[in-house]
Amino acid sequence: MEKTYQREKLNNVFKHAGLTKKEFAIMLNINYQSVNAWESTQPAPYWAWSWLENYAKARMFDKMMELGKALHESKSESVSLKSVKIE
Numbered sequence: 001m002e003k004t005y006q007r008e009k010l011n012n013v014f015k016h017a018g019l020t021k022k023e024f025a026i027m028l029n030i031n032y033q034s035v036n037a038w039e040s041t042q043p044a045p046y047w048a049w050s051w052l053e054n055y056a057k058a059r060m061f062d063k064m065m066e067l068g069k070a071l072h073e074s075k076s077e078s079v080s081l082k083s084v085k086i087e
Contacts, residue, residue, distance in 0.1 A: 003040065006039040006044075007040055010039045010048075013052045014052060016052075017055045018056065018059055019052070022035075024052075
């Protein structure tokens with residue numbers, strides 16, 4: 001029961017990070033079969049949980065920066081259009 005819960009929890013962390021286990025394995029040069037076995041036949045390494053959480057936070061930060069840039073650009077365009085006088 002506990003292993004099933006931990007496996008589901010790990011799968012949710014992968015989902016939250018926006019990564020598949022295969023993508024994770026490739027990024028970190030880890031054997032995919034090992035990653036896939038985590039929390040079913042062997043526990044996930046202690047560092048994997050925090051790595052995935054930090055990766056998810058970094059992705060969210062990148063998205064926020066993109067939105068902020070787009071907002072800034074749209075405001076700049078709006079301001080420049082207001083300063084143009086049409087006669």
